[in-house]
Amino acid sequence: MSVANLRFLITGGARGLGRGLTAWLVQRGHDAYILDADAGELKHTLGTHLPSLKPAAGSAKLGRFEGAECDISNAEQVGEAVRKAAQWHRGGLLDVLVNNAGRANPYWADGRTFEQIDVQEWRTYIDTNLSGAFYVSKAAVPFLKASARGEEEPRGAIVHTSSIRAKQSEPNQEGYASAKAGLLGMTHSMASSLADAQYRIRVNAVLPGWFPTDQESSAGGAWDDGLTKEDHEQHWAGRVGKMEDYAQAVFFMATNGFVTGQEIVVDGGMTRKMVYVE
Template sequence: MSISENTAPPRTALVTGAGRGIGLGVTRALLEAGWQVAALDLEFGAEAESIAAAQQVTCDVSDEGSVAWAFDTLAGFLEGGLGLLVNNAGVADPASGPVETLSLDGWNRWIGTNLTGAFLMVRSAVPYLRDGQGAIVNITSTRAAMSEPETEAYAASKGGLTAFTHALAVSLGPDIRVNAVAPGWIATGDRSALRDQDHAQHPAGRVGRPEDIAEAVLYLAGAGFTTGQVITVDGGMTRKMIYAE
């Protein structure tokens, strides 16, 4: 099967975990770039006022019925196909405690949202993405390749999402491209609380911003010859050797 080199995907995007943090930044950037966006999250607070132009849908991506309901709700939005799916929803706190005391429910909390949620979204979105010859961008993490203590569930979920990315790229190509962005430390709150040493430890000279991830997502949305890849956006930290003094 081949695709037309002159076919442009529709400028419609679906972003999960869009109500705050990285997802909010990605949604805002897409809107500013002229995309029509459907934003999914468990709830939308005051921060979401900045993405009022997006169609906001309450959805628990870890719940099969909730995802099905969201896609039914977005039937009109998806009618012309989908240009971009951004799987960003996730349990942000990586600390799960000692593995020997980690409950199965606790483990499933990270896996269910961070990994199974992406699967459920992809499964429902594929027909619309295929119609639009669109793209998927999964938001994984540098923790898929490096860890702090007591973060097994989070690391496993993001490692799984990284592998899910290249498997999808092979299965869904050439109609649908699938890539991932692996953020490092992205500060989504009050940046004035960051210390000088927090910034200085990064080769890029600062802690990341949601806008940094949004830039990578926008690039991948239009990078027609890029698929199955993970772009690391971490200010260079995964390339820096650190030894205790």
Template structure:
């Protein structure tokens, strides 16, 4: 049975990924500060802290790993005006997304079997922004670069790709206009991302790439009427 670690497993997207992997027959370890979804092994881990990551891998005790999904990270992009953004807050966001992916990937390398897969969760915010999202956008942009750098360094044994979600929701409190502005006609769902994880986990000729799942929003010209 194949084994996977999913970080940020208690989040909306993380839960969806865990459930899809379990349904597909994977054994899944859910790394998070909160318990993961059912049928996973929950391991408490602060991915941005080196000691916590090392302790989590030791607690897990696996001698083989097939897939690492680096999904953890501070969820709210808007951290307020840059002039008021503290260094501590900046580091909190960057560590949760970028440093966490580095620490988790570094720890996973020695546990991968004959083949391994790393999937980094980036964002369409790596290439487009709303105001007051500097730390989040910088983290995701750097994670895109880390993805192709690791793909070259770790290949051919380990394939490394990224998924860039757009607007993903559980479907609550959405307006018709929220759906209609997407070229596909709806806001994204966690299962959309989970399906992409399953695809990349088995796509043996793809590495160093970013798969964008945003319903076409980054290909749509938007002008004020």
């Protein structure tokens, strides 16, 4: 597929990994419409952070960017927000959806354990981290299909942001881990459902490991604030993740025309380590 000036819709694009991805894409000439539930961070990202960027090497200018406040756990809000996003893009179409939004803290609130949590907290993880991606995908598919018409190789793609915690756990992460694992099942199921010969929308997942994200907010800060030498060196790659690591993985999954129904782990080798107490 052509990879120039693509039309992206990114959920959770005003903070954390989503903001880092949005900046990386805009610096390379792609157009990005972001959805986020945090009105303050959305205003800062659109009004201050993105306008301050410079084009990446080899790019003549920044891509366009816009966004809207949206609670992705609300299906009605999602439908209207996705329509507005598509209308803003060239031709009223979408090329790539990145489902990144979700409750970021993997642990139950206030240090509670599995036995102490209530049903509502469980639902918060499922409604946002799993159902939200379903709602946005369902609303975006008509616009992704439309962008494929007339293309020699269809360009529509969906990338879900899962987590290495879909594969392994620490205590008291049942809500987060279950939702992120659910995204993997949804990835291969959607890839099968959307493989119609006329459109062939590809669906993949990215599973990030340790990525510091505090700097990707209005508060700012350095990528490695508070990290120790040991934090970095425990990774086979010699460091924790940077925003460009995540962004490059998402872009690969979004643009490689022969990759669908797949998942890629981006964690510096951490989940391949065999660790036993000596």
